[in-house]
Amino acid sequence: MENLKINQQVITDEDIKKVSWRWIMASQITWNYEKMMAPGYFYAMLPVLRKLYTKEDELKDMMHNHLQFFNTTPHMGGFILGIDMATEESEGIKGKEAVNGIKTGLMGPFAGVGDTIVGVLIGTIFGSIAAYMGVNGNPTGVVLWMVVQALLMVGRYFTVGMSYKQGMKMVTSTRDRLNAITQAATLLGITVVGALIASVIRVNVAASFVSGEVTVAGQDVLDQIMPKLLPVLLVAGVYTLLGKKNMTSTKAILIVMVVSIILYAIGFLA
Amino acid sequence: MQIQFWQILLLTFLAFFGICENLMTNICAGQPVIIGTIAGIIMGDMTTGLVVGATLQLLMLGIGTYGGASIPDYMTGSIVGTVFAITSGQGAEFGIALAVPVGLLMVQLDILARFSNVFFQNRIEKAVDKLDFKAIARNTWMGALPWGLSRAIPVFLMLIFGSDLVDLIIKYLPDWLMGGLSVAGGLLPAVGIAILLRYLPTKDYISYLMIGFFLAAYLAVPMVGVAIIGLALAIISFKQSGAQSQNVVAVNGNSGQEDLVDGEFED
Structure with missing residues (x-):
């Protein structure tokens, strides 16, 4: 892969910009159940394809080739596009098999790492901060999250060019580094979620214990055992519930709503 | 309204x-x-x-x-x-x-x-x-x-x-x-x-869940404060895993290309 660019370089920085921008804007807009991101990938590659394949039958062949099933994390697809461009530039139509191998070989692993980092972890960490501040009426967390998302988009813009210029080696090392980052970010995310349990779940016990002359508020008794005891039990309960067969998150939401109404009606919670 | x-x-x-x-x-x-x-x-x-x-x-x-x-x-x-x-x-x-x-x-x-x-x-x-x-x-x-x-x-x-x-x-x-x-x-x-x-992967990281809970429930640390401690722990973990993976590379040489095809992640 090192001496890929024996052929004359025809892809310019302008083309890379075009591909990057098209991938950001169109990668998911034609997402469909049949071929998922295929039309988006194809549309992003189109300027390069038109430049590389001057014969009509070759162009059509490669256009159809890029309309085959493709799906990955949108933030990671740029890496694959860059490698693909470099390969097609040097190999031409002969590189068709190699290109398909690269696309199908990379999209799964990149989706695994990308969904975890961009979706689960950034969503957990900054979503927690935004929601925690938000329930108290403070919009700072919302702005912070939007800034982070904007930075991600800017970074994403440069992935196509980076992987086009540095090739497969960079993609492999990036993926290794991303695995280490995933681990570290998971740890951070789970720490934040631990704090979230203690801060955003509102449970007020209205019931009180009466023994003889003395009335003790139920909430005080619970607080003496452990602060935020009920939120912990609630999360643990729903966590266990979700592990049951045939349990969906929608069912869990409905169960919690019904239980809330019952506990309010009998005067246990307020 | x-x-x-x-x-x-x-x-x-x-x-x-x-x-x-x-x-x-x-x-x-x-x-x-x-x-x-x-x-x-x-x-x-x-x-x-x-x-x-x-x-x-x-x-x-x-x-x-x-x-x-x-x-x-x-x-x-x-x-x-x-x-x-x-x-x-x-x-x-x-x-x-x-x-x-x-x-x-x-x-x-x-x-x-x-x-x-x-x-x-x-x-x-x-x-x-x-x-x-x-x-x-x-x-x-x-x-x-x-x-x-x-x-x-x-x-x-x-x-x-x-x-x-x-x-x-x-x-x-x-x-x-x-x-x-x-x-x-x-x-x-x-x-x-x-x-x-x-x-x-909650079960593998349960201790961090407890740390986060403790900081918020007992010490009333605000969310950003908890995130800072989480970040510190994350950096420690990242450095340690970096040291480990360097050892692995030294042993395995450069065999990165093959495992791209059968990556361990599924979409």
């Missing part, structure tokens, strides 16, 4: 924009806490939108459409919930209670939009045969219509016809139901957190 027609139009546009922006530049990212805040600004009461959005956000932390799975559309829910929380004067909790079923029902329309785009995919394939590049571009961008309209049309209809229904609900809603839904608004974040913990 009565909703103005220009507000309905703006909110309908927000629903269209919200989903498309999520698929494109991804800055608002279709997240209820962000979209709810914008809906609140349009309605002239940002805080209510923020609180409705933030509570719905807790129901879908870290959850995305991975591999094309449909998830409850609390983004659309946050728009509708914010509007009726403000127009009915019943407050954020009422809005949340309305937004949850809206978000759950909207899943069906998400599926419809994803299905409808097969039509444009076919048109693009036909355009390739004719080398009609204009048609390729047109049909690619038309893909925004199923996405946007599947959110905008229901929001428009709910805002036009919903207020009578909401008035009716408020008039006949018994106290036990109203109060119960308000209690539910406080408890529901627990469901979102539990779903998230099912996603994450």
Whole structure:
């Protein structure tokens, strides 16, 4: 892969910009159940394809080739596009098999790492901060999250060019580094979620214990055992519930709503 | 408070924009806490939108459409919930209670939009045969219509016809139901957190969950403070795993290429 660019370089920085921008804007807009991101990938590659394949039958062949099933994390697809461009530039139509191998070989692993980092972890960490501040009426967390998302988009813009210029080696090392980052970010995310349990779940016990002359508020008794005891039990309960067969998150939401109404009606919670 | 027609139009546009922006530049990212805040600004009461959005956000932390799975559309829910929380004067909790079923029902329309785009995919394939590049571009961008309209049309209809229904609900809603839904608004974040913990490798990292809980429950450390400690722990872990993987590379030489094909991750 090192001496890929024996052929004359025809892809310019302008083309890379075009591909990057098209991938950001169109990668998911034609997402469909049949071929998922295929039309988006194809549309992003189109300027390069038109430049590389001057014969009509070759162009059509490669256009159809890029309309085959493709799906990955949108933030990671740029890496694959860059490698693909470099390969097609040097190999031409002969590189068709190699290109398909690269696309199908990379999209799964990149989706695994990308969904975890961009979706689960950034969503957990900054979503927690935004929601925690938000329930108290403070919009700072919302702005912070939007800034982070904007930075991600800017970074994403440069992935196509980076992987086009540095090739497969960079993609492999990036993926290794991303695995280490995933681990570290998971740890951070789970720490934040631990704090979230203690801060955003509102449970007020209205019931009180009466023994003889003395009335003790139920909430005080619970607080003496452990602060935020009920939120912990609630999360643990729903966590266990979700592990049951045939349990969906929608069912869990409905169960919690019904239980809330019952506990309010009998005067246990307020 | 009565909703103005220009507000309905703006909110309908927000629903269209919200989903498309999520698929494109991804800055608002279709997240209820962000979209709810914008809906609140349009309605002239940002805080209510923020609180409705933030509570719905807790129901879908870290959850995305991975591999094309449909998830409850609390983004659309946050728009509708914010509007009726403000127009009915019943407050954020009422809005949340309305937004949850809206978000759950909207899943069906998400599926419809994803299905409808097969039509444009076919048109693009036909355009390739004719080398009609204009048609390729047109049909690619038309893909925004199923996405946007599947959110905008229901929001428009709910805002036009919903207020009578909401008035009716408020008039006949018994106290036990109203109060119960308000209690539910406080408890529901627990469901979102539990779903998230099912996603994450919680059992391997349970000690960090306890650290985070301890800091917030016993020491009342605010969220950003907890995030700083989490970040410190993350850096330690990153450095340690970096040292480990260097050893592995030294042993294995450079065999990175093969494992790209059979990566350990599944989409």
